[in-house]
Amino acid sequence: MVTIPIRPLEKIRNALASMPETESVDVPFEAGEVLMREGERHDHISLVIQGEIDLLKHNAEGEAFAVGTLRPGQFLGLLLLSSGETSFLTARARTAGRMLSMPRNTFLLLLYNLPGFNQMVGPLLLGNLVSRYRRVVQLHVEVAQLSQELAAEKQQLQATIQQLEATRNRLIQQEKMATLGQLVAGIAHEINNPIASLSRAADSIEPGLQKWFVTPPRAADLALLRQAFLEGLNRQPLQTEVQRERLAQLELRFPDLPRPLLRSLAQVEPALFEELAYYVISNPTVERKDLLRRWVEVFEVGTLVRTIRVASGRIGSIVRSLKGYSRQDKSVVDEVDLREGLRDTLVLFGYALKKYQVIIDLPALPPVRCRPSELNQVWTNLIVNACQAMGESGTLRVTCGTGDPGWVWVRIQDSGPGVPEDLRERIFESGFSTKGTPTAEGAGLGLGLAIARGLIEQHHGRIEVGNVPEGGAAFTVHLPVAGQ
């Protein structure tokens, strides 16, 4: 490495300052003082004697980047020495200090024409240029290193994003499974009730029919027995209160008759019952008493057939709702009446809603283009959310309507504690839950509302939440009408 002999800086300064032809002046500066401004003309070249000066370069956005520091022995304005253009950099004093400043033209003139000047300044200039060149090389290396690091970070970031997406999808799946679990429990409950009535009715019909073959009724009684069957078939079940009252009255009137028989008789339409009672009481023969018993048995068979009809009808309607709810072909966009999906969802959640007062007010709506099963998931999540907000009792209101032209809305309103204003945005965030730890019953993963909002946005709709004056929260879903 070539070393250029450099005289001590103070000596050079003193020598230069003592030469009047250099027109040099001492310029002191304060920390923070701007000594040269990028883009402005700068006619002096200055040798830093004391202190440090930062060199800054501004990018197109006006942000300043530090590109180097001038220390004693270095020149400010070096880059402008030959070109004389406007400043390439901004110089701002980092510390207080001073420099020896000369007009640029004088400096050049002396450099070429005054050998003593050249001897003093030349090595300094060369040293300056070498150190700046070193700095440039160093910067190149740094840039190369940084871009390598950046590439590695970018790769890592992508991997993380992929991982997060996988986790998110898994959580969404988990939440869906939790909802599905609730739904299945609900459907099992809804179907088990009619199945119980069905299987019990089928069993109970048997003895009545068997008897028919063992001791066939007399031909003369067939008309009366047929009437008993039809009465049973068309009877509407009495309210338990009414039935209890009638049973109590019959028990007082006929203390000798067994309660199960009286209970059946309590079901018979009162006027018809009086006819039957008169028929037996007016002439209480063994035949007539037997016929009354038989009449009740056939009446029972009629009620059982009716029960089978009602129960199988119930199961049928649950299965229909289930079909409507799940809509096998998930990707198909269809123009639908939103109320169908709402009703299906409410049917399937019937058991969970039993403890609440449910008010459904669904006037006709123009059709909406949507993926119906996805909207059913929205209704499900909102209803589940409402139930969780209400706890053991409350009123659930499901309403819909047309608001702004081209839009319809569906509102699910509960009578729970409502949503505090500062949480109204957060409740739609993934993982935000006010329900504490997730339970075996599902839900509580804090994704229900996030999923709902995601699905609504995919349908170009929006969801809002607000509290209602009578207490409770109202979630309103706005969706664009088909053909808009």
Next chain:
Amino acid sequence: MSKIYILCIEDEPEVLEAVVRDLAPFEAAFPIESASTAAEARRVVESILQQGQLGLVLCDHILPGEDGVSFLVSLHRDPRTTSSRKVLLTAQAGLTDTIQAVNQADLNHYIAKPWKPAELHAVVRQQLTEFVLQNETNLYPYLSLLDGERLGEKIRQQPLPPDE
């Protein structure tokens, strides 16, 4: 001897009818009353207690308004009905709710819907047997309807009536 009642609570009329029909054989000694909500059941309990005792409550789990578990818990806390036997009838698929119910209400049994009549009979027979063993001294009227073996054993342990 005061009458021992069975109370059935179920909101679906067809299911209620089936339960009551299945229990008809017990009605020879235990009159059956029915209700469709917890609120109505409370009124029925009051009227039963005026005439006799509440021996057994067979209650649906999910009722409109207050649910069956909560109702059974309240019966359990009422000293007049603490000793009444309590059976939950449930169509719920999940076990967690039921277990909770069993623990909270000190439930004696639960029956899943749809039930088998033999199972229902066995449970009711056993529960009523427990009730009369705990609350009745004259066990003879129940020998044929309930668990005769257990009742007979108790009768044998009872002191003989004094000679006249």
